[in-house]
Amino acid sequence: MTSAATTGELPATWLDVPAEHPFGIQTLPYGSVVLPDGPRVGVAIGDQVLDLTSAATALLPHRTRLFAAGTLDRLLAAGPAVWAEVRAALTAWLTDERHRGTVEALLLPAADARLQLPFTVADYVDFYASEHHAANLGRMFRPDSPEPLTPNWKHLPIGYHGRAGTVVASGTPVTRPRGQRRTPEGEVVFGPSVRLDIEAELGFVVGAPASGPVPLAAFDRHVFGACLVNDWSARDIQAWEYAPLGPFLGKSFATSVSPWVVPLAALQHARVPPPPRDPRPLPYLDDDDAEPWGFDVAVEVALNGHVLSHPPFAGMYWTAAQQLAHMTVNGATLRTGDLFASGTISGPEPGQRGSLIELCWNGTEPIAMPDGGTRSFLEDEDEVVITATAPGPAGTRVGFGEVRGRIHAAPVE
Known part of the structure; x- marks a missing residue:
């Protein structure tokens, strides 16, 4: 089985993200965003941040617990199979028009995002x-x-x-x-x-x-x-x-x-x-x-x-x-x-x-x-x-x- 990740191709996102943007669909980095009602796990895409805590509740409910605390701690502990599952889900949400209505409502401008230490540093x-x-x-x-x-x-x-x-x-x-x-x-x-x-x-x-x-x-x-x-x-x-x-x-x-x-x-x-x-x-x-x-x-x-x-x-x-x-x-x-x-x-x-x-x-x-x-x-x-x-x-x-x-x-x- 081949995929865009293994062939070097880049899946197209329905967002208007320039091909040269360092936070394009190829990156999808994780962070912790502080909102008025508490922290959320966020994923940067272009000049926006996806509220992954809320997105998982709607689109990946069996993994909701991983993001509920608003930091990466539980996701880190889940291991490589889950990391791959979550990244694949994110890619699908941001490239498949069927998810656009749900995901668009959970995007916020990166310029407005207040970011905190994304995980608890153990050592x-x-x-x-x-x-x-x-x-x-x-x-x-x-x-x-x-x-x-x-x-x-x-x-x-x-x-x-x-x-x-x-x-x-x-x-x-x-x-x-x-x-x-x-x-x-x-x-x-x-x-x-x-x-x-x-x-x-x-x-x-x-x-x-x-x-x-x-x-x-x-x-x-x-x-x-x-x-x-x-x-x-x-x-x-x-x-x-x-x-x-x-x-x-x-x-x-x-x-x-x-x-x-x-x-x-x-x-x-x-x-x-x-x-x-x-x-x-x-x-x-x-x-x-x-x-x-x-x-x-x-x-x-x-x-x-x-x-x-x-x-x-x-x-x-x-x-x-x-x-x-x-x-x-x-x-x-x-x-x-x-x-x-x-x-x-x-x-x-x-x-x-x-x-x-x-x-x-x-x-x-x-x-x-x-x-x-x-x-x-x-x-x-x-x-x-x-x-x-x-x-x-x-x-x-x-x-x-x-x-x-x-x-x-x-x-x-």
Whole structure:
């Protein structure tokens, strides 16, 4: 049996959605929309949002419970067979004129939609999967080392366990953190971070739980979809605290995520092989003979409306499937709502770096701004917007929306 999804064709929708729209029928991302009478699960289509909670009551009644709470939590837990069923139903509703009368009444303008965190974040893990990013930081901080990468970097996906409670939805203001830092003169002081940074990343949202290791081949049986992540980083706090246990307060104050979760099913045309690995990974991480789980995602980073860089996700050394396999290989449990992020996405060119510390080369090469000023690290009231798209069927682009955040001043002591 063939379908539009397997042949690369794009089913026609009865909505007036331009073929180039990143939230066309090829995408159908899920979010949580706050309405006056409570939250609803929403699905973006063009410049509108479908109230899936109400649509399911009318058109998919045996699945009503999945959407009743207005978040993605129950849908995530339902597993891949149900994910496929719901996506097929959505596609049918939006392409078959017989459903038009019911569905049209449940569409609202996206511009009017107030979006919240779409799922309950159970645990949060952040990785360090870009060889270019890791090598850049190695050259900055270990300039005398013959090798910019640490000895373990090409043997395993390095990561740290973050703080789920400070993962926030796009648009939530980010207050400049305070903490300990060491001045260039060697004095240890307490106060607001003066080296506040961004990290453009892709996050992966876990649906079906697991009580033990998740092998590479089981990746899509447990991961529901992907979203954009900005892992805000206080570089000065981080530099003073990280030895020997890694990031803590320099990362835990805020992590912003996009409000739309793009299902893995929408990213099938974006799958690409990862870069060659040398040395070959140990068997549980070895994907040479497996289905590729690299993704060709084009990211854009803008500061105050000025585009700074275009990081390419396709060059990430470690894939999300390898990250998940490593994260669980020791027997760690996997819970519905777990979020794990790729780490900073950076490419080989200066205009492809996904963090300010790389773009300004640790402050030695300030970034020129259109107003004539410069930036090395973030100032109060700066706004960062990260967007991304990926290849879809029939020449379309699959959109991720945006993750946006504005810096507010640290509280007065």
